[in-house]
Amino acid sequence: MAAAGAGGVYEALPPPCSFSPGRRELLAVSGLDGRIAVWDSRRGALLREYVPSAHLSATCTCLAWAPSRGGPESHQKKKRKSESVDKDPQYDLLTIGTATGTILLYSIAKGELQSKLQAGGHDNRVNCIRWHQDNGFLYSCSDDKHIVEWSTQTYKVKCKWKADNSGVSSLCVSPDGKMLLSAGRTIKLWDLESKTLSRQFTGHSTAVTSLMFIRPPGESQSSSDTTGLYFLSGAVHDRLISVWQVRTEKKERGAVLSFTLADFPVSVDLAPSDSKDEPLKLAVVCRDGQLHLFEHVLNGNHKKPLAPTCTVQIATSGSDEDSTPKPVPILSAGFCPDKESMFLYYGSSMQPLIEQVALKTDETHICLVRDVHKTVKLRKEEAVTRVKTPVVKPDTTVLVPGIPGHSSAVSITSRSQKDRKRKPGDKEASIEDRLGAMDIDLPKVPIKGGLPQTDSFAVLLVQGLESNDPNILNRVFQTKNESLIKKTVQRIPVYSVIPLVHELAKRLQGHPTSAMLMVRWLKAVLVNHASYLSTLPDLVPQLGSLYQMMETRVKNLQKMSRLNGKLYLLVTQVAASEIAQRSHTNQEAKLVYEEESSEDESGEEEQNSDSDDNWEEGEEEANEGAELGTSDSEEEMNVDKVNGDSDGESEDESDDD
Known part of the structure; x- marks a missing residue:
């Protein structure tokens, strides 16, 4: 076991x-x-x-x-009745x-x-x-x-x-x-x-x-x-x-x-x-x-x-x-x-x-x-003490604890006053009146927002951690206000930090919705009490289980983020294609412009297409024409030269004459 x-x-x-x-x-x-x-x-x-x-x-x-x-030894002496114990030997x-x-x-x-x-x-x-x-x-x-x-x-x-x-x-x-x-x-x-x-x-x-x-x-x-x-x-x-x-x-x-x-x-x-x-x-x-x-x-x-x-x-x-x-x-x-x-x-x-x-x-x-x-009958023993309770007389002056020589005294009520029952019409004195009667100078500390409330989250959180009351802790941990969480964590005493971390680590292993809330509390604890946690000599074993649990939680986070990215791309592409289909539903043109020479242009295009089909023959004819042109031009140049020479000679001859 x-x-x-x-x-x-x-x-x-x-x-x-x-x-x-x-x-x-x-x-x-x-x-x-x-x-x-x-x-x-x-x-x-x-x-x-x-x-x-x-x-x-x-x-x-x-x-x-x-x-x-394996059983009692043979050479062991026989025990006396006072030493014998009724037990498994x-x-x-x-x-x-x-x-x-x-x-x-x-x-x-x-x-x-x-x-x-x-x-x-x-x-x-x-x-x-x-x-x-x-x-x-x-x-x-x-x-x-x-x-x-x-x-x-x-x-x-x-x-x-x-x-x-x-x-x-x-x-x-x-x-x-x-x-x-x-x-x-x-x-x-x-x-x-x-x-x-x-x-x-x-x-x-x-x-x-x-x-x-x-x-x-x-x-x-x-x-x-x-x-x-x-x-x-x-x-x-x-x-x-x-x-x-x-x-x-x-x-x-x-x-x-x-x-x-x-x-x-x-x-x-x-x-x-x-x-x-x-x-x-x-x-x-x-x-x-x-x-x-x-x-x-x-x-x-x-x-x-x-x-x-x-x-x-x-x-x-x-x-x-x-x-x-x-x-x-x-x-x-x-x-x-x-x-x-x-x-x-x-x-x-x-x-x-x-x-x-x-x-x-x-x-x-x-x-x-x-x-x-x-079934259980506990034996209650009376405490043995030599201290005697002193008898206080009615005319005795009792000084309150504080500075030596304090002049304020507490009036001792007589036994008859204690035994006297309060009448229905009498009002019981409040604590403030009793403190005022004692003439004690109380420091006047201005409190923003009035007197501190006993049901504040910080007080409830400390009470829940000390008593391990799940009802109180559930009431505190259900809040989603990050500002309230931060202020609550700031006001708790330092001796409640480690129990709070342990309680949060235990609740992090529960339902995912509860884990999301606990992460906010844990973040506030680590941010506000990091200096205190760093001074603890046994911080590693204290936070070891929390670290191990968080490591197992985020083990598949990278793969899930990649899958999330791929799914996001697919969803956005599908949404974009649906929007594109909706925008191109009407494919008919609202206005068509036609030029007057559209038939001529079509005829020219047909001719151009025909010329394109017979582009080899056209090129050959052009080449032949070019060759003929060059030959004709050369012949004309030769004729001109001959004629020029003859004219020049005739002019010279005429001049000589």
Whole structure:
């Protein structure tokens, strides 16, 4: 059974708790103050209570039971009646992980701390602890991105390696003890002998808090065949339990099956099947306090998420004044060895109520009515104090706190005045009149717009974050006015910035319309409180889940923008063609102009066309004409020359004469 602690991304989860394996006879519960209580599941009696020395500064973050010892030792001395403890003798050692990175080994039989694992280990919060069934090694993971292998014989670090770029939130050892699963936002399969990465699985956008191997039916625990080996995983703010198959032949990374939930899981337990035809049983407790039971036969891929076969809820019968039943949250659940009944842990960590219930899965919804107020009988101890309350006489002058020597005094009313009942006609003095009677100089601060309203968005937002009231938060987050969002974010105190970011990150994973509103709030937070966020030393793990979720959201943004551009071009072209068709509907000319010589021009065109057809003959005739012309001109020139010469000679002759 997996249970996660509180702190960081685990703020929404209850304190860690864990049933002992096997017969589920012990339940270890951690309180909000770090106290560890071990309860008897069958009798509901408190067996042990351990208070760590640094329980206020190093609260418990995870719990894990060590493997069974296989029965009591033969050479062990017989215990006295005062030392005997009614418990399961096979499970004695409880492992406690703390927020400072220290791992504690607590012995239930002795009621004391057996060992402390610290040197060379983690320097940040421990998120998960798992034991090896055979060699007795201990594996732990932390927010410091590392996995540590501890030797329980020497209580020292045997091996340490970096497993992820962000914090590692969960671990699980395979049934044959040769493989180790680790998960942050990515699930990785490691070979324990060589500490090398074998496979990697992706499918969760937030930190994985539940990891569990599912052994195939009909195979022994030490079998090394991983062909039919499955494992399941659940993450924070993820309402699905994914089932993966560890295959050596195919390299499929997607989940083969998923179980749908009403809220994200806080506790998971599994009852494996004994045969291939028998379905496995899965019990998941969600954050809303409901238990969901699933029954399914693992036989390959299943695309559609499976709904729970049965949902269990506990409610009160109602008091005398108010007859309305009120729900009682279930905090954890564990299957009994018969697989037909379960141990339910509900109530609170101060006084847990543990009950063994036989459930019938043929009913889709089961509501168990329990009178919690009569069952729980808290023992109220009177505080022992030596301080006595002073007796104030009527003539005593009491000075109000403030500057020493303050002259304003509070009048002490006599007992007769206190006991006197106010008549119907008397008016009760207001607070302003009472302050004026005390003669206290109040600073006059001009407030724009009158007195501050108690129902302002900044006040409501802080109240909703502190009380985790969804009604108040929904009222605030529904606004779409960016100016109002900006002013509200500016007025909230700095200690509410990180809870606001976590609430926005959780709501961003909801409906797309809600995500659009949350983006405006997130933008205002990052713009107005960037200086405060930059001073936080653990800013990366605080905003890691938000960054990872935003990265998965915008993963396909580039492809979608390209598709949007292509569709826009197509739509605009279709619209333009429709407009063009509408504008060219009337093709008839409104006015035609004809010239008078159109027939002559047509005749000339016909002649020109004829001449064009016989253009070769025309050119030949022109060439011949040109040759004849040149010859004729040459002959005329020769004749002229002859005549000229003769004329000149005759003229000369005449002159001589």
